Amino acid sequence: MRPFFSRRARRLPIHRLSCRRFDHIVSESLDRPLLEREQIFLDRHRAVCATCAKLESQKRMALNMLRMAALDPGLEPAPPASFEERVIRRWRVESIRSGLTYWTPAIVGAAASIVAVLAAIQILAQSPQLPEFRRPEAGAKLERPVRNGSNRPVIPAFEPRSVPETR
Amino acid sequence: MNLAARIALGAAVGMAAILLFDARTRPTVLNVLVERGPSRAIRSSPWLVENASALAVSADPMVASMWMQTAAERMETGKPLDPHENQSVIEMALALTDREPDNSFWPQMAAGLLAASGDRTAARRMWRTAGVRTRWDDYQSARLMATAALAQSPPAVASWPYARAYGLRSAAPARFIHTYGRAVLGESAFGSRENTIDRAATLRNGLLMRDGARSIAIAELGSSLIEAAGRDPEALRSGMTPRRLLLARHELLDQFRANGFDTDEALAMRAFDTNDAWMAFLDRETAERRVRWLAFGALLAATVPSALLAASATGVVLLVLAAGMRRTKGWRALLNHPWPYVAGVLAGAGVYAATGLVYACLAVALSVSALALEPARARTHPADSLGPAFGFLAVIFAASIGGFVAAFLVAQSSAAVELSASLAVAESFAGSPALLVVAGIVASLILLAAPIFAVVHRLQTPFVLERLVARVGRYLLVGFVAVGLLSVPISVGIEHRMSDSLSKILLNEPNYYLTQ
Numbered sequence: 310m311r312p313f314f315s316r317r318a319r320r321l322p323i324h325r326l327s328c329r330r331f332d333h334i335v336s337e338s339l340d341r342p343l344l345e346r347e348q349i350f351l352d353r354h355r356a357v358c359a360t361c362a363k364l365e366s367q368k369r370m371a372l373n374m375l376r377m378a379a380l381d382p383g384l385e386p387a388p389p390a391s392f393e394e395r396v397i398r399r400w401r402v403e404s405i406r407s408g409l410t411y412w413t414p415a416i417v418g419a420a421a422s423i424v425a426v427l428a429a430i431q432i433l434a435q436s437p438q439l440p441e442f443r444r445p446e447a448g449a450k451l452e453r454p455v456r457n458g459s460n461r462p463v464i465p466a467f468e469p470r471s472v473p474e475t476r
Numbered sequence: 477m478n479l480a481a482r483i484a485l486g487a488a489v490g491m492a493a494i495l496l497f498d499a500r501t502r503p504t505v506l507n508v509l510v511e512r513g514p515s516r517a518i519r520s521s522p523w524l525v526e527n528a529s530a531l532a533v534s535a536d537p538m539v540a541s542m543w544m545q546t547a548a549e550r551m552e553t554g555k556p557l558d559p560h561e562n563q564s565v566i567e568m569a570l571a572l573t574d575r576e577p578d579n580s581f582w583p584q585m586a587a588g589l590l591a592a593s594g595d596r597t598a599a600r601r602m603w604r605t606a607g608v609r610t611r612w613d614d615y616q617s618a619r620l621m622a623t624a625a626l627a628q629s630p631p632a633v634a635s636w637p638y639a640r641a642y643g644l645r646s647a648a649p650a651r652f653i654h655t656y657g658r659a660v661l662g663e664s665a666f667g668s669r670e671n672t673i674d675r676a677a678t679l680r681n682g683l684l685m686r687d688g689a690r691s692i693a694i695a696e697l698g699s700s701l702i703e704a705a706g707r708d709p710e711a712l713r714s715g716m717t718p719r720r721l722l723l724a725r726h727e728l729l730d731q732f733r734a735n736g737f738d739t740d741e742a743l744a745m746r747a748f749d750t751n752d753a754w755m756a757f758l759d760r761e762t763a764e765r766r767v768r769w770l771a772f773g774a775l776l777a778a779t780v781p782s783a784l785l786a787a788s789a790t791g792v793v794l795l796v797l798a799a800g801m802r803r804t805k806g807w808r809a810l811l812n813h814p815w816p817y818v819a820g821v822l823a824g825a826g827v828y829a830a831t832g833l834v835y836a837c838l839a840v841a842l843s844v845s846a847l848a849l850e851p852a853r854a855r856t857h858p859a860d861s862l863g864p865a866f867g868f869l870a871v872i873f874a875a876s877i878g879g880f881v882a883a884f885l886v887a888q889s890s891a892a893v894e895l896s897a898s899l900a901v902a903e904s905f906a907g908s909p910a911l912l913v914v915a916g917i918v919a920s921l922i923l924l925a926a927p928i929f930a931v932v933h934r935l936q937t938p939f940v941l942e943r944l945v946a947r948v949g950r951y952l953l954v955g956f957v958a959v960g961l962l963s964v965p966i967s968v969g970i971e972h973r974m975s976d977s978l979s980k981i982l983l984n985e986p987n988y989y990l991t992q
Contacts, residue, residue, distance in 0.1 A: 411482070418483035419490025426494050426965055433969025434500050434633070 327354060331361045335368065484958075491961045503632040504967050507782040511890035517627035518640060518894055523619035525549075526644070533564055535575060538622075540568045541615035544585045548648035551592065562593050573605070580609035580684045585649060588656035596663070603660055604673065607680035612688025612698075616645050617983050624982065635974035636778050636891040638982045639771035643898040650685065650694040657681055657701045672731045676740040679705035679728075683747045686754065691985045692763050695754070702751050706744075758989055770978055771898050777970040779889045783882040784960030790881050790915075791874070791956065794949025801942040808938045811847050820845030823920070831913050843920040847941070849927035851934045858935050862943065869925055870944060873918065874951035880915035882956070887911060922948060 331354045334347050343351070355362045477485070495501045503510070521527055525542050534540065547565045550557060557565065569586035576582060583606035591599035620641040627637035657678045664670040679702055686698030703721070706728040725748050732741040801807065810819070824841025828834070886892055887908075892901075926941035933940070980988045 412486075414479055414482040415486030415489070418486030419493075422487035422490040423494045426491055427498075429965040430498065430500060430968060433965055434972055 328358060328361055331355075331358070332364070335365050339372070488957060488961060495961065495964050500631050500633075501964055501968055503629055503634065504778070504781050504964050504971070505785065507779050507891075508786055508885040508889045509782065512888050513890060513893055515627055515637075515640075515890040515894050518623060518637065518890075521623040521626050523622045524644060525646075533568065535568070535571055537572060537576065537615050538619055540572050540582075541619060543568050544581075544614070544649050545616070545646050547589065548585075548652035549646065551652060552648050556592075562589065565589055566593065573602070578610045580606040580612050580681060580688075581614045581649075581653075583609070584612075584653045584656075584681055584685075587660075588652050591656055591659070599656070600660060600663070600674070603656070603681065604677045606684075607677035609684065612684040614649055614690075614694075617690040620644060620982055621979070624979070633968075633971050633975045634778055634891075635774035635971050635978050636771070636895060638975060638978035639767065639774045639898060640894045642767055642771075642978065642982050643895075645691050645693075647691070647693045647697065650689070650697045653681070653685065654697040654701055658704050661704065667731065669735055672735045672737065675705045675728060676732065676737055676744075679740070679744055679747055683743070686751070689986065690983065692758050692760050692989075695758075695986050696760060699751050699754050702747050706748070758986065763985065763989065767978075767981060768899060770974060770981075771895050773970065774974045774978065775886070775891050775895050775899070777967045777974060778891045779886045780882070781960050781963040781967045783885040783889075784878075784956045784963065786885050787878045787882040788953050788956035788960060790878060791949045791951070791953030794945050794952065798942050798946035798949055801938070801945065811850075811938060813848060816848035817845050819847075827913070827917070831910075836913070836917050839917055840920045843922075843924040846924045846927045847937060849931060850937045851931050853934065854930075854936045855934050858933075858939060862929060862933060862935075862940070866929060866944070867947070870947040870951055871955075873922060873925075873944075873948045874955060876918045877915050877948070878952045878956045880911050880918060884909070884911035884915065 331351065334343065334351055337343065337347075338351070355365070492505075495505050518524075519527060523538060523542070525545050528542065531539065531543055531546065543565050547557060547561075566586060566589045569582050569589055572579070572582040573586055583602045587599045587602035587606060590596075590602060623644070624637040624641040627640075628634055660674050661671070661678060664674060682698050682701030682703075682705060684698070685701060686695050689695035689698055706725040707721070725744075729741055729744055732738075732744060810816075820841040820843075823844045824837045827840045828837035831837075922944055923941070926944050927937045929935070929944070930937040930940040977988070
């Protein structure tokens with residue numbers, strides 16, 4: 310996914326696209342003969358983009374070195390048996406370290422936002438002077454329970470006393 | 477992801493976590509998801525007449541207050557009580573008259589009820605008894621405060637239950653007392669000793685009601701009763717002028733003096749003076765308008781942050797849709813003739829069936845059909861950027877779609893359903909999907925905008941459509957989450973201030989304005 314806030318993407322969209330294409334075609338050139346128009350593109354881009362030209366030459370140099378090492382095993386002594394394991398371990402440590410380094414700004418941002426929100430709530434959400442409500446104590450006594458659940462009209466009907474008294 | 481994006485992402489995650497963890501802010505974050513439709517707390521309150529299917533006979537003043545309210549409302553609506561009901565309510569009023577020897581509300585209600593049952597002598601005796609008491613409390617504030625407290629979830633504070641409870645106060649008992657108080661003045665000849673005693677009692681009862689009222693509407697009735705005590709109904713029938721009113725007041729004072737009611741004379745002078753101040757101090761319309769605004773603010777404070785956060789899910793849906801469009805190419809065949817027109821007709825018919833709106837149906841049908849538009853010769857290597865107008869349009873779409881979805885969610889919340897009557901919004905609107913349909917219509921305009929940009933930039937329509945959907949989704953997600961999270965602490969602060977004002981208004985409205 311392209312970064313949302315990528316400064317480079319906003320500044321050099323077309324240039325970046327052609328660099329990517331250059332990189333792709335250079336990789337392809339290692340596996341198959343290029344078309345004429347692809348070769349023309351490589352030449353033109355190499356002429357205007359020094360970074361891509363340098364990266365291409367480094368890539369080719371590294372590949373040549375690997376090829377030479379593969380063809381002539383007597384050039385260097387064989388690596389120790391634990392070499393591969395150490396390389397993998399080192400790679401893992403590096404990847405974790407780089408991951409932590411990469412996400413450190415996010416962790417700092419999270420911590421800062423938590424502190425800021427807590428402070429804001431502390432300031433803004435101070436308890437208002439809500440009036441206290443106390444139910445009046447008047448010897449409340451329900452002589453009959455309130456009936457619920459029946460489908461009566463909204464205005465409640467009175468519950469008449471069974472033996473009406475006259476006053 | 478660059479540095480700023482990582483910091484922003486971390487801040488958003490941290491903020492969301494703490495806002496969900498803190499009990500003071502959690503209800504604000506989850507409001508529209510948790511509290512939908514009619515409020516269970518308000519609708520199950522045992523202290524509201526509206527919730528009771530039947531009332532039991534009780535000496536509890538809270539229950540008795542519900543009886544008095546129901547009796548007064550029944551009489552107002554022309555549904556007289558049957559003899560058993562009348563007997564019960566009179567007995568309760570008399571029992572509370574004895575139980576609370578200082579509260580004039582019960583004997584006032586008893587007087588009105590006795591008069592309604594035909595016992596005028598007992599009614600007048602009770603009316604005079606009420607006049608010598610020292611306070612007036614109809615227990616509505618206590619009942620409404622108890623109801624509002626049921627809708628709270630401490631330590632979080634919600635202000636809308638107070639606004640809702642304010643609208644549930646009934647002035648029917650006060651109107652019932654006011655009607656009897658005016659009627660009793662005409663039961664004896666003006667100027668007679670009996671009439672003078674009745675006037676003194678009415679003035680005292682009016683004064684008690686005005687000073688003990690917890691709402692301006694009820695206080696105005698008390699104030700009106702004080703004025704009525706000074707008037708001769710026959711003499712003033714031809715019309716009232718300030719001069720006549722003043723003369724009537726002095727006439728009453730003369731009557732008190734002539735009959736040796738010195739205490740009542742002093743009381744009447746004070747009552748008339750303070751009554752003028754009272755009427756100049758407050759008017760009901762201004763107070764009601766103020767409460768309506770406070771209720772509107774309470775509704776927004778309670779629901780907007782959670783509605784914004786929930787509406788950001790629409791952005792996720794659009795992003796998933798755009799990713800699906802990018803990965804699968806088969807759907808592009810649907811944009812060949814005549815499928816866009818067929819889809820347009822079907823979509824338009826669907827919208828018409830759902831809404832019955834002709835213009836909405838046409839808008840959707842034309843938007844979908846517009847997908848058939850494509851440049852004659854499209855570029856093979858499109859540029860990465862489609863210009864600032866494309867971004868601006870995406871912002872407008874994101875704001876409109878998210879805004880309507882958020883408004884829909886607000887309208888479904890318990891606060892909106894309960895306050896719709898107070899805010900003069902049709903109750904059916906609070907539960908209708910109209911706002912969601914509008915959001916859908918706005919979203920369909922994306923289908924119209926994409927081909928236009930495709931033709932202008934000579935790009936394939938599916939390519940532009942996928943870009944536009946993704947951009948709208950991204951803006952909607954990021955924008956609404958950011959605004960939603962930032963608005964939560966602000967909303968909590970507003971809720972506290974609103975609760976302070978609304979609860980004081982609910983508890984004692986005249987006193988709230990007096991102390992402002």
